[in-house]
Amino acid sequence: MLPSPAARRIAVAVKGYPRLSETFIAQEILALEERGIPLEIWSLRHPTERAVHPMNRKIKARVTYLPEYLYEEPIRVLRGALWSMRQKGFGRLMQTFWRDLKRDFTANRVRRLGQAFVMARELPAEIGHLHVHYLHTPASVVRYAALLTGRSWTFSAHAKDIWTTPDWEKREKLAEARWGVTCTAHGAENLRSLSPTPDHVSLVYHGLDLSRFPAPPEARPPRDGSDPADPVRMVSVGRAVSKKGFDDLIQALAALPPDLHWRFAHVGGGDLLNSLKAKAQQNGIADRVAFLGPKAQPDVVALLQQADLFALPSKKAASGDRDGLPNVIMEAASQKLAILATDFAGIPEFIRDGTEGQLVPPGDWEALSNALNLLAREPERRKAMGDAAYERLRHDFSMEGGIDDLEHRFRALVENGSKDPVPA
Missing domain, CATH: 3.40.50.2000 (Glycogen Phosphorylase B;)
Structure with missing residues (x-):
């Protein structure tokens, strides 16, 4: 009929x-x-x-x-x-x-x-x-x-x-x-x-429907990576697939200088999860990297609230697959979290380099590592970026x-x- x-x-x-x-x-x-x-x-x-x-x-x-x-x-x-x-x-x-x-x-x-x-x-x-x-x-x-x-x-x-x-x-x-x-x-x-x-x-x-999200933290501790008892907290969310660039992120973390104290948490499943864990182990950073697996949104938001820096180094996969504008970037912005990402796909449509966050070339783990190192040491700069990302989210997205x-x-x-x- x-x-x-x-x-x-x-x-x-x-x-x-x-x-x-x-x-x-x-x-x-x-x-x-x-x-x-x-x-x-x-x-x-x-x-x-x-x-x-x-x-x-x-x-x-x-x-x-x-x-x-x-x-x-x-x-x-x-x-x-x-x-x-x-x-x-x-x-x-x-x-x-x-x-x-x-x-x-x-x-x-x-x-x-x-x-x-x-x-x-x-x-x-x-x-x-x-x-x-x-x-x-x-x-x-x-x-x-x-x-x-x-x-x-x-x-x-x-x-x-x-x-x-x-x-x-x-x-x-x-x-x-x-x-x-x-x-x-x-x-x-x-x-x-x-x-x-x-x-x-x-x-x-x-x-993003901001009515579904809690208000961002009023302030974050000014962590700068100098205190081993209170390391800078970095986080990323996304499936462990090639286009997310998590292999570059693990490599970048491994190259951070020894005087910088940090911890990194990843949320998400995906086919490459085991290889990422192995890469962290091989690079000697497994004790500072936590793979938390898939989480419901309230758990993700709680993690974003507690973090100091969000990173998502998206790039083009060998298959041609690539990101659009990942919603998780806007979710990080909803919590006034500083964002480090790649100048790729739809990401620059939301993040303007140096204003709402920092952008590095896709697939360049050395540039990513350098940006991680500098942002980890600059809590005031992170705060300014997080505030700007939140305002852009509210007004334009x-x-x-x-x-x-x-x-x-x-x-x-x-x-x-x-x-x-x-x-x-």
């Missing part, structure tokens, strides 16, 4: 739900839900982490999990395929799929088709529009389901999905999506160059502006459906 012209409800497709590393998605869903936008969540993967952010617990939207691997739910996939074969959009879908498969001959491509069969069959009639986070594999599922059912779809692009998806695929998805948004000017420029029209993709920063934009777009779909003009 095809949806009515007005969407009535919107299905939001995500790669996995909930995920500790995707606070920006949970923040957006919760804010839209609180503004009365009727949403459902469709996830390609089941959760893999035990900890859950408090805001995920506040989200009321129903969650449907698609078969993560088709062989795990063969009856469900078969029912979806048989149902799909009887739909008017099946022929067009298969033409698109075969064209995609010739250029991307992978099991992953077939899995997305099977997930689309299931999604298309199980979407309630009141779901009239599909919105997807990430333009790579999640958008393939949504695109195929939209072709099959005649529903419209839109997207939010972020980081890896922009930089690791081939141009031919982005161009075709952009042509079929009703509109798209992305969270950095760097990403928007790339997508606009492949779009039917320049205004087809809009820049919408995630921002609060959540409200981005949510206002998305609310307008989604409300138009819910109330008027395809009759409403596409927002600029």
